[in-house]
Amino acid sequence: xxxxxxxxxxxxxxxxxxxVDVPGADVDLFDAGLIDSLxxxxxxxxxxxxxxxxLSLDDFDVxxxxxxxxIAEYLADVGATAR
Amino acid sequence: xxxxxxxxxxxxxxxxxxGEMKETASGEHQCADSFGxxxxxxxxxxxxxxxxxxxYLAHFTEVARWSEAAGCVGTLVYTDNRLVDPWLVSQAIIxxxxxxxxxxxIQPVYMHPYSxxxxxxxxxxxxxxxxxLNIVAGGFTNxxxxxxxxxxxxxxxxxxxEYGQIMLRLxxxxxxxxxxxxxxxKNVRMTPTLPEPLRPxxxxxxxxxxxxxxxxxxxxxxxxxxxxxxxxxxxEGNVEFGVRIGIIARETDDEAWHxxxxxxxxxxxxxxxxxxxxxxxxxxxxxxxxxxxxxxxxSNGTAAEPNPYWLGPFxxxxxxxxxxxxxxxxxxxxVADYMLLGAKTFILDVPPCADEFxxxxxxxxxxxxxxxxxxxxxxxxxxxxxxxxxxxxxQRPNDAAALHALVHERRLAE
Numbered sequence: 001x002x003x004x005x006x007x008x009x010x011x012x013x014x015x016x017x018x019x020v021d022v023p024g025a026d027v028d029l030f031d032a033g034l035i036d037s038l039x040x041x042x043x044x045x046x047x048x049x050x051x052x053x054x055l056s057l058d059d060f061d062v063x064x065x066x067x068x069x070x071i072a073e074y075l076a077d078v079g080a081t082a083r
Numbered sequence: 084x085x086x087x088x089x090x091x092x093x094x095x096x097x098x099x100x101x102g103e104m105k106e107t108a109s110g111e112h113q114c115a116d117s118f119g120x121x122x123x124x125x126x127x128x129x130x131x132x133x134x135x136x137x138x139y140l141a142h143f144t145e146v147a148r149w150s151e152a153a154g155c156v157g158t159l160v161y162t163d164n165r166l167v168d169p170w171l172v173s174q175a176i177i178x179x180x181x182x183x184x185x186x187x188x189i190q191p192v193y194m195h196p197y198s199x200x201x202x203x204x205x206x207x208x209x210x211x212x213x214x215x216l217n218i219v220a221g222g223f224t225n226x227x228x229x230x231x232x233x234x235x236x237x238x239x240x241x242x243x244x245e246y247g248q249i250m251l252r253l254x255x256x257x258x259x260x261x262x263x264x265x266x267x268x269k270n271v272r273m274t275p276t277l278p279e280p281l282r283p284x285x286x287x288x289x290x291x292x293x294x295x296x297x298x299x300x301x302x303x304x305x306x307x308x309x310x311x312x313x314x315x316x317x318x319e320g321n322v323e324f325g326v327r328i329g330i331i332a333r334e335t336d337d338e339a340w341h342x343x344x345x346x347x348x349x350x351x352x353x354x355x356x357x358x359x360x361x362x363x364x365x366x367x368x369x370x371x372x373x374x375x376x377x378x379x380x381x382s383n384g385t386a387a388e389p390n391p392y393w394l395g396p397f398x399x400x401x402x403x404x405x406x407x408x409x410x411x412x413x414x415x416x417x418v419a420d421y422m423l424l425g426a427k428t429f430i431l432d433v434p435p436c437a438d439e440f441x442x443x444x445x446x447x448x449x450x451x452x453x454x455x456x457x458x459x460x461x462x463x464x465x466x467x468x469x470x471x472x473x474x475x476x477x478q479r480p481n482d483a484a485a486l487h488a489l490v491h492e493r494r495l496a497e
Contacts, residue, residue: 037225037363038165041356048351057358 006072009050014068017046025068040065047071053080117154118444120451122422125186125215125430126150126158126440127327128176131167143172144179146434153440157184157215159327159430162193164226170202177210186215186286186430191242192232196249197271203254204273207281215284216250218243218303220294225363240289240297241265247285247301254282286325286428304428308404311392312420325428326421329396329406332414332446340389343408346435353399360400391417402432411442415449422454 007025014022020034029035035043043065048054055078064074117124129143150158158176160169173185189199203214220239221227227234234242245263252259253273260269287298290307298305299322306325309315331346333339391409396402407414418429429447434440 037359038356041352041359044355044359045352048355054351057354060355060358061362062359 006075007068010047010068010071013046013050014043017042022068025072027068028066029068030062030066037062043071047075047080051075051080053078055080117156118447118451119154120447121455122426122447122451123156123325123428124154124443124447125428126153126155127430127433128158128160128172128185129433130161131172132165139167140175144175147176147180147183149434149437149440151180151183152437153444155183155431155440157186159186159217160188161217162188162190162219163223164229173214174206177206177212177214182212184213184215184284186217186284188217188219188288190219190221191239191246191265192221192227192230196246196266197253197268197273199246200250200253200273203250203283204275204277207277208275211281213281213283215286217286217288217306218247218301219288220297223360223363236291237293240291240293243287243297244300247287247297247303251282251285251301288327306428306430309421309426312417312424315421315424323425323427325430326426327404327430327432329402329404329432330414330418330443330446331406331408332411332442334410336389336391336409336413339408339410339414343393343395343406347396347399347401347406349395350399350401353401356400357398396432404430404432406432411445411449415446415453418446418450419453419457422450423457 011022011025014020014029014035018035018039022029022034023032027034029039040060040062044055044060053075059074059078063070065071126146126149129139129146131139134142147158160172160176162169169185169187169189173187176183176185187202194202199216203216206212206214220236220243221232242265245261245265249259249261249266249268252261253271254277256273256276258270258272260271261267262269285301285303286306287294287301287303288306289295289297290305295305297303304323304325306327309326309328331339331343333342389408391407391413393406393408396406397404407417421429431443
């Protein structure tokens with residue numbers, strides 16, 4: 001699975017989970033006010049279900065989840081897009 | 084046959100049995116100590132987050148009545164950006180109870196000290212009820228920066244000092260002028276005036292040196308999420324301190340752990356929430372607790388026994404405090420250790436039901452007895468030494484038997 005596919009899936013996932021429209025994969029989700037820490041929890045939980053992965057609890061720095069691009073890169077790093 | 088209800092717990096009353104405020108030698112009216120133990124036990128009010136809106140008011144006022152009937156001094160109403168306003172919750176608690184005191188969490192970012200003092204004075208004027216205050220400096224940086232506050236950790240405690248000084252001086256009836264670093268007030272006084280017996284009891288959350296220093300500066304009792312007694316030191320300067328902790332105690336360890344795991348099962352979303360929360364908190368407490376492993380060696384445990392100091396609820400984001408889980412005897416021993424170290428204030432977690440207080444009462448009464456005996460035995464020896472375990476069994480059978488009898492009676496009555 002490619003990163004671009006992952007980005008598409010993440011955009012759908014975040015939009016559905018938080019009922020928001022994400023304008024672009026490079027938009028800072030926090031600065032744009034689209035998510036807060038509670039929303040981040042929701043997103044991580046949904047990612048684990050969608051990508052069938054259990055992420056490390058040590059990895060949940062906000063910076064890893066600022067944009068959809070960064071989330072996709074992180075998922076690629078941990079092999080979550082390789083299945 | 085006498086019927087039992089939580090309004091009539093049936094064990095010895097905590098003071099004169101009147102349920103009224105007591106007058107001290109200084110003339111101050113105070114809520115009595117809890118469970119006849121000489122210590123102050125507070126409950127915690129259920130938070131609005133995760134509660135059902137339609138039933139929240141009825142639920143937390145019912146919990147307040149449980150706390151009152153059980154003999155708690157008060158009930159903590161905490162605050163952060165996600166929760167309903169603690170003053171409004173506190174007013175509802177006062178209106179639906181007779182004597183239990185709200186322990187209102189106040190955060191300088193949310194309210195000017197004049198306004199906080201005005202709340203205390205107004206509640207005193209309207210209801211004649213004393214409130215306690217739990218000053219928090221603010222641990223979740225996102226909460227603070229969202230409101231434009233970028234004050235650093237230790238500086239927030241400097242701000243708390245000014246905050247507390249202004250508030251307390253206003254409530255003492257002074258005309259206050261203070262040109263501080265964070266607040267600037269001039270010739271301000273509080274109306275309505277607050278009768279001296281209604282002046283607030285004061286706690287301050289924080290275990291860092293800056294937090295303890297701030298508590299000392301304004302005469303507050305520092306409150307922390309404690310480490311196990313074997314690792315917890317005396318309060319700095321041997322000063323009194325408070326702990327926020329959950330207790331699940333039953334006749335046996337097995338029974339207590341069954342209840343504990345049933346109440347706080349592992350929850351992946353909770354673990355994620357806990358991890359995210361720790362990333363956005365600069366609270367020393369949270370990080371100290373978070374770094375701990377569940378399998379910490381216990382001061383009184385063995386490898387074959389579960390460690391009674393349990394962080395499961397904290398790690399699953401169900402609460403912020405550690406829990407003590409085990410038999411009445413074992414948990415009473417740990418609570419007695421905290422008392423011997425200087426803890427005179429205990430803030431328990433949100434109770435799931437009224438009967439939970441009966442179990443806590445067994446623990447606290449036994450712990451207080453053990454603590455008193457220990458202090459008497461030690462006499463004038465140094466209090467800097469860590470507490471030794473008292474090998475003698477607690478007077479558990481009496482208390483436990485009383486509890487079983489009460490529960491049995493209640494079931495029959497139902």
